[in-house]
Amino acid sequence: MNKWKKIEESFFKFLMLITTYSIISVLLIILLTILYKGLPSLSFEMLTQIPKDGYYFGREGGILNAITGSLYLSLGATFLSLIIGLPVALFMNVHLVKCSKIVNSIRFILDLLWGVPSIVYGAFGFSVMILIGLKTSLLAGIITMTLLILPIMIRAIDEVLRTVPIGLYESALSLGSTRSETAFKIFFRQCIPGIVTAILLSFGRAIGDAASVLFTTGYTDYIPRSIMEPAATLPLSIFFQLGSPVPEVKGRAYASALILTIIILLISILARILTSKFNKK
């Protein structure tokens, strides 16, 4: 009896050990695959040139169009969602702090929005574009992407603000302007690492998402000169160029994947450092 109990427990422990380490190895395999395929294609030209003779067939050139496009798009969307999101999160945690029912319903809606698939945002963004007569462009992409990352931005800032005693700030506020100023400074300094983490998370989501920009931002060989022009993005650079029969073009897809993965890794490491700093305080 007791022997069987021990055997059963060891068996499951063994299974658990295997799955846990398989998950670590899957990550390593993914990273190594990307590195193995991407490194040979990575060169100075790759990073500094736009594709020549069309992105799908041209052997020459690099992915500068996708890098700049992705950066414009993600920075634009992150900036926009911060401008909309920060006030919402503050509003929820300062003014509505006493009506917890309303705040909780807003959180619930935000969580639902966070779960909506990006392709649905893409389709929705596209129909809005048509409605207001906007063409496939960087602007349309930024708007759609903003909608996509807004719930993440607000919820991430919200989680930070929840941990800060806002009541203290409010009572300081009522004591006069000089005190409220210092209180605001303290309050802000406490929140900054958390807010930066929220920005990083949103940026990471924005730069990696493809389905929402597929019809809204389009794809082009050139670097956009205004927000009304279409733009290339790294995820779509992978998606479109991977199917090409030309090896050099495929190389551009691999290089894009490598760069995208490096950006995501950097963001994740940075966010981790910031979170641990925030938690220490």
Add this chain to the structure above:
Amino acid sequence: MLLCTIFIILLLTGITAGLLIKSWHIIEKIPLSELLFSDDWRPLSGKFGFLPFIISSVWVTMVALLLAIPACLLTAIYLTQYAHRRLLRIMRPVIDILAGIPSVVYGLWGVLVIVPLVSHFLVPLFGGTQNTGYCIFSGAIVLAVMIIPFIINILIEIFKAIPEELTEASLSLGATHWETIKYVILRKAWPGIISAFGLGLSRAFGETMAVLMVVGNVIKIPTGIFQPGYPLPALIANNYGEMLSIDIYDSALMFAALLLFIIVLIFNMLSRLIIIKLEVT
């Protein structure tokens, strides 16, 4: 601030309304029963049966979930019950990075690693005929890897929320650690586990690019996991933008987006409600 908050709430209703208005055109023309249960898909002749896409989506999601469930449970239990805290500290960034990798990069990895693996090893192993490897099972594997970090994160929180005293009570009655997990911890965590997988399911159902790249995209009701499929998100992503010339086709794709949106929203809502109820008690 209030405006911003109202905007957020309107966004959810806006998406619903937008998609509904856009797809109204086809709902009016073709009865819902035909849209949902017919497998006749010939857009040029005005035949829009979504059944092949719905079935494909269900297949890919279910197989992915079947693969993910044991892996997630075993890992989450191991990390919270048995493993040294150091392993959890290693696993946290591993899970974060896996969750942050863009879906196109997963798709690329699927094309480079999983598709050949399925084609050369798994299909012959199960006695199938020669196969390209672009099939439901490849899609499900990639999808499983994508949702595993997402689900594990939730599960870890759920297992950690179970009071230590409950474990101690069971142990003091002479139960082994494994018996405690089996009879007490899993039972206590049950609603949370269900909702974690509900959230994972809706995440999987809406995932577009990674699945699209490896699933084959053949319009036919799949009858086995080694056959190609064509899930709903892939349908939208592959055809949108091109089909604007045919008015009703445009509406049909919006209907697909609406369907996706509603299904995902329902699963999300149920799971989140269970979690909220858990937090209250």
Add this chain to the structure above:
Amino acid sequence: MITVIIGPSGCGKTSFLKCLNRMVELYEDAKITGKIFINNEDILHSNDDVANIRKKMGLLAQRPYPLPMNIYNNVAYGLKISGRKNKAMLYKRVEHYLRIVGLWEEVKDRLKEPASRLSIGQQQRLCLARGLAVDPNIILADEPTSALDPLSSQIIEQKFIELKKNYTIIIVTHNLQQAKRIADYVLVMNQGEISEEGTASELFKTGLIQRMEKIFT
């Protein structure tokens, strides 16, 4: 016999209790040195299974933590775990132990209901019955009445006094009045060490309460 451990919070009472049933092993940063003898056996370095050692000690926590199952199974759990499957016998044992803690009349018609529906006081008595059901020699109780209302506390104290004939009972408390009411032997802990010990009558006669109040403040 009832041994009461008293001392200010944070002095190590709970940790000491957790050493006795080897629960400390659940915490990675905890380390035990030394020896603990029960019936001339060093339980820390015993060849016996940990589960068996723990079974000999019933545990009552600060708040009741009923297992996530119905009332009947809460009591039958330990018996089932140790391999007893005979249904009629199980039922008899469950009834017996529920009677001991005075819960049988209150719950006999609702044995299939989840234990969480009982009142806190009833839950604590259920937890006591659950612990008794695996036939321990020792009962460890960690401030077992601190979450209860006065009436329920009184019932639990009463039960302890009834049970002390058959069991060795060790209770941690910071309630001096409670200690005075039920203790036969008293250990006073302060900053991780035993600062005083002796029979209750002796210690309380020599002004333990005044000394303790000094420590508490």
